[in-house]
Amino acid sequence: MAGALEPQAQVNSGSGWLILRDLVLAAVVVILIWLGLGILRSETMLSGLGPFVGKLVQALVALAVGVVGIWALFIVVNSLVEYLPARATNAIRPFVFVLPAIAVVSLYLVFPAVGTIIQSFTEVPEGEGLLYNYAQAFSDPKLLLALRNNAIWLVLAPAGALLIGLTFAGLVDRIKREALAKIFIFLPLCISGAGAAVIWRFVYEWRPPGRPQIGILNAIVTLFGGDPIPWLQEIPTNTLALVVVMIWLQAGFAMVILSAAIKGVPTELVEAARIDGAGEFQTFVRVVLPSIRGSMITVFTTIAIAVLKVFDIVYVTTNGNFDTDVIANRMFNEMFRFRNFGFATALAVILFLAVVPIMVVNVRNLRQQGIGV
Template sequence: MGFLLNTRVGQLIVAVVLFAAVVAALLLIAKATDGVRERVRRPAMVAIFAGPALLLLALGLIYPFFRTVWMSFMDARSQSYVGFANYVDALTVPSNLIGFRNTFLWVILTPLLSTGIGLVYAVLIDKSRFEKVAKAMLFLPMAISFVGAGIIWKFVYEYKGAGQQQIGALNAVIDALGLEPVRFLQDAPANTIFLILVLVWIEAGFAMVILSASIKAVPEDIIEAARLDGASPWQLFWRITIPSIRPSLVVVLTTISIATLKIFDITRTMTGAKFDTQVLANLMYDQSFTFGNNGLGSAMAVFIFLLVVPLVIFNIRQMAKNREVRG
């Protein structure tokens, strides 16, 4: 048994056997409830099959959440209670405030730009001859991980000093034109904008796919009636298309906002969260794992949670409303 646990293949075998044993035990227990009255059997079946999932949820999410909240009120080593000191530091230390500023900049610009580009693109290629190919081109970046995208764009933005050979794609073009190379990733606050464009490049495809499907669902008779009344293409867009796809627009905006609030990979990969490009997730990571300040790192995690939860709730309610309308 010790040999099995010391190898990856052995650990996989043990995990599969344990999983099969748990499933078999659940099925046997479920079978044993066949003779039980329905009023008792239904809650028993729910407990049998949902119980393990709820237990894992409690161990994997609920317990860590409460532990993180508690640690945010403790000192750096989680040994003594310090009250709201970590939250005060988070909201007063200049480097932390830069992280908050950048995070809000990401959350404002990324959803708006991604959704705007996706919407315009979806409208322009709708029912065009090369619609499928055009959609695939914009959607392709969605298949790339944030780390992969960060590496790709790091080479695009790469900067070498004046007089040196430029290996970055943009600076190579700039140098060929006889202009001074640009420090895309080093000079704040413009570097944050260039980082945001990477996420926009990824998320625009997601926005385009969702909004394109919504545009195709707009009833043709409404569009034809508006055209007969003399509506221009611009009026059709603002008076017919936008109101018709408003629920999808809200869902896309909130979904991208949630993803943006948790952004970590791009800044870590491209700048190491240096040059005033850090966001809340970077501050949480650095405080917890680089500087060993568990209290402040946990406080940053709580801030991210508090910012994400309202968006998640709003998104769920909006999707529920959409489902009711379709029903």
């Protein structure tokens, strides 16, 4: 079971000279980082070097500060902690590992999230109750529609991406040019959101019947004698069409994580199944799948959360028209376009709550693996 181990008490032979050395080292690291940040922020310091060299020097300083600096900080702090009495060291050290992350996350996510929750209750018209924004939300038929659409997304997108990613990861595991094959699934991830929007605009392009179709889907439809279909206008085809975009984008994520997991399945296990006479497919289902169950849940969870937060796909294709709206898109519009902070924050909280069941399943899974969460 994880977390059950204790390292042997480290007895640092606490020589004053060593402590001094490490303290000086710590000071030097801090000063260097400080100087580096100064150089990065100063507009004039690098300007004497000319645009090209200046830029390169700036890049090197940035990398030194950002990449080396973060490691130097960890090493220095840890070495200082080890001079403490053994018990104190063991008590404090976990926090050396955990606290930096907690601190950053608190600042960037907890603090705004708490503000969001408070705002969702307090930012109401005068004379209205605390739940005003929520009441508004659940009595808005367009919002209920968005909730329904989110549910459709939630069912189809993670499952679709997982299935494709898993199939592909499993298949390419046994062919020669694995890395090459993976690139094709991975490619969509490399494209910026705006680029992806243009790509799918082209796929779903509709031209009036009788005119040359320039969207590949309608070209195929008309090739077989059908009338071109306005994919993004027809309900409910349009929501499915948007889900396909999400699956297209996320399958690469699923593939990379699951491929790494499949590689992690001990060879001995696979070997043993083979010796027992299991076929290719059977081995995969009976040995590999159970071993990567954790990773599959991870992938599913991650994509499910991404799906709940999805808004850019909808925003640039239909902007929620033709019954395709989703919560996050509505939230964006309320927040940045209509400046209805109360309503927007209430939507954020609703999204937050929608994820709770998914996280419960996750926690349960981690428990089953014997990890005390």
